Amino acid sequence: RHAKRNGTVFELYSGPAESESPRYLTLISELHTAIVENQFVLHYQPRVDIGTGRISGVEALVRWRYPEQGLMPPAEFIAIAEQTGLIDPLTHLVLEAAVQQCRAWSDQGFDMPVAVNISVNSFHDPDFLTRIDTLLATWKLNPALLQLEITETTLMKEPAVVRNLINRLKERGIVVAIDDFGTGYSSLSYVASLPIHTLKIDRSFVIRMLESPRTRSVVAATIFLAHSLGIKTVAEGVDVGEQVEALHEMGCTEIQGYYFSRPVEAEQLRRWAETFSLEHYALTLPAERAN
Ligand code: C2E
Numbered sequence: 604r605h606a607k608r609n610g611t612v613f614e615l616y617s618g619p620a621e622s623e624s625p626r627y628l629t630l631i632s633e634l635h636t637a638i639v640e641n642q643f644v645l646h647y648q649p650r651v652d653i654g655t656g657r658i659s660g661v662e663a664l665v666r667w668r669y670p671e672q673g674l675m676p677p678a679e680f681i682a683i684a685e686q687t688g689l690i691d692p693l694t695h696l697v698l699e700a701a702v703q704q705c706r707a708w709s710d711q712g713f714d715m716p717v718a719v720n721i722s723v724n725s726f727h728d729p730d731f732l733t734r735i736d737t738l739l740a741t742w743k744l745n746p747a748l749l750q751l752e753i754t755e756t757t758l759m760k761e762p763a764v765v766r767n768l769i770n771r772l773k774e775r776g777i778v779v780a781i782d783d784f785g786t787g788y789s790s791l792s793y794v795a796s797l798p799i800h801t802l803k804i805d806r807s808f809v810i811r812m813l814e815s816p817r818t819r820s821v822v823a824a825t826i827f828l829a830h831s832l833g834i835k836t837v838a839e840g841v842d843v844g845e846q847v848e849a850l851h852e853m854g855c856t857e858i859q860g861y862y863f864s865r866p867v868e869a870e871q872l873r874r875w876a877e878t879f880s881l882e883h884y885a886l887t888l889p890a891e892r893a894n
């Protein structure tokens with residue numbers, strides 16, 4: 604199978620059936636080299652708080668500068684990294700780059716919380732917390748500027764391990780968000796029992812919300828419950844103004860998606876942030892909200 608991305612062609616690995624294929628084995632070896640040589644780059648996507656009109660943070664999203672073919676999206680190599688144990692060193696590279704970038708921005712007077720995606724495997728990495736502590740100390744970064752995102756499906760796999768790790772992170776002042784919320788089957792009451800800061804409502808709900816009154820009710824109820832439990836909500840994959848307005852009406856004020864910006868390089872993100880003003884957008888956002 605081939606997929607066209609960014610004008611280049613990548614051969615896709617598409618599941619366990621191919622796991623013995625020469626292409627899969629080549630990718631593993633290339634990924635190994637990529638980690639040794641750090642062939643990765645982070646793109647950053649902003650989250651906008653439409654209540655305050657401010658940028659509340661950015662999410663770091665990894666891309667692989669695949670030799671001579673441009674940038675390979677994470678969907679095409681994260682799973683392989685997870686299956687082969689390469690995810691731990693990859694996560695470390697991503698964390699290091701994100702912390703460095705956050706420090707650099709901070710030095711420029713641009714204080715911007717950076718969220719990093721953490722795979723379930725890292726919860727079993729005995730060095731994970733030590734590495735984070737070392738990174739924060741080395742770069743003298745305020746832990747409140749580092750946020751970690753873990754997917755809802757991760758939560759379900761290892762409840763005890765996850766609870767312990769989230770607690771240890773919270774002690775350090777590091778904020779944890781549950782990513783892709785709604786795609787797993789965890790109950791809100793279970794999620795509420797964890798010391799998490801934010802729920803990120805999955806893009807699939809945001810997409811269906813406008814056409815489906817049922818989906819809209821699910822989203823509204825999730826936002827209401829999360830807020831009454833003291834958990835913040837972010838909607839992800841928001842790409843049209845009507846979605847922004849509907850989410851605002853339901854009380855979800857943090858918006859991430861192409862509507863405001865695609866993930867872009869660090870320098871471009873900063874330039875975008877400098878000129879950003881919510882007033883430039885044709886949005887109807889009444890002051891009175893649901894919650
Ligand atoms: P995610 O954490 O849910 O990140 C959001 C994904 O949705 C990003 O895709 C982003 O580009 C895309 N997106 C954001 N807004 C919109 C929109 O309005 N429309 C559409 N169609 N898409 C939108 P990306 O960068 O390809 O990342 C895909 C996934 O790969 C991420 O999903 C995350 O689970 C994973 N990932 C990315 N970077 C890392 C990493 O450093 N470590 C790990 N473990 N996973 C990562």
Ligand code: MG
Pocket residue numbers: 662720752782
């Ligand atoms: Mg994420």
Ligand code: MG
Pocket residue numbers: 782783803839
């Ligand atoms: Mg997400």
Ligand code: MG
Pocket residue numbers: 782783805806839
């Ligand atoms: Mg997602």
